Amino acid sequence: MFRRLVRLQGPLGNILSPDKVCPRNQQLRCAVNYSSALAEKRRFYKDVSISQSEGGLYEVNLDRRKLKTPGGKLFTAPNEAMAIAVATEWDAQKDTLKYYTMHLTTLCNTALDNPTHRTKEQMISAALKFLETDTVCYRVDEPPSLVELQKNEWDPVLHWIENRYNVTIGSSSNILGPEIPKETKDTFRQHLKSYNFWSMTGKTTDPT
């Protein structure tokens, strides 16, 4: 029985070793392994560069390998500025790779992979849901110094939003909160629709 167990471990072990997954002649396509956040990955590349592919998209290259997203897709940035910023993040890594410092890379990966499969409309609805329970609209009536503080800090923000987008929000001190009229929500929905999918991802992704 033990011999069978040992034989089972053989093929499983092979799958995990990177040499078998990406044989030498396919090194250009080798994926960057994002798995095992605990293990310390050393910086395995020397140079970072960008290249332009068809469709006006930009790719990031680590030495001779192309960068890929954790979902396995090829990493493509819609413009040169984003590609250069991501390349700079990878270039700024010293001996070990610290993924928590590569914020733009993470956001781009989320936009490309879309792991929760959200459409733009779902993201807009989710963002608008926060409007009903926004802290700035919830006021208390006492103690007076807190009321004063709320008035000084939060009122300018509310006035700015109301003037800028020509909407009514208002603040309230009861537990149910302000009544947001439908026109306000529609105005915001219209404004949010003008952003493209990448910008919406950047706005609504939770930066853990």
Place this chain on the structure above:
Amino acid sequence: MAAMAPALRVCRGILKELRASIGPTYNKSLAYNYVMDQFRKNKITGERYCRAQQEAHHDSNTYLCLLGSTRTHLALHKLYHVKGECSQESAAAMVGLRLPTQPGGKGWEK
């Protein structure tokens, strides 16, 4: 909302951050060339209110904020997170206590 820093200060700030994160070879990096190109291109504009220039200015401020915040975050992480778990003795020593000793061993040990 809040006033944005003037363009020259933002440019210098971005270059400083690049030097801090990449190292002495920062002036040969992609980001350096791109940033300098963009600043030079947007410096001179014919119209009084050039939207592209305003947007580039806003973007550069945002990028400077991102670079600075990332560096601060890394420094904080190094300060507080690197050591990981420490032993019982050192944890007690942090607050000035010592672990109790029981000569003769605890009764249930063999």
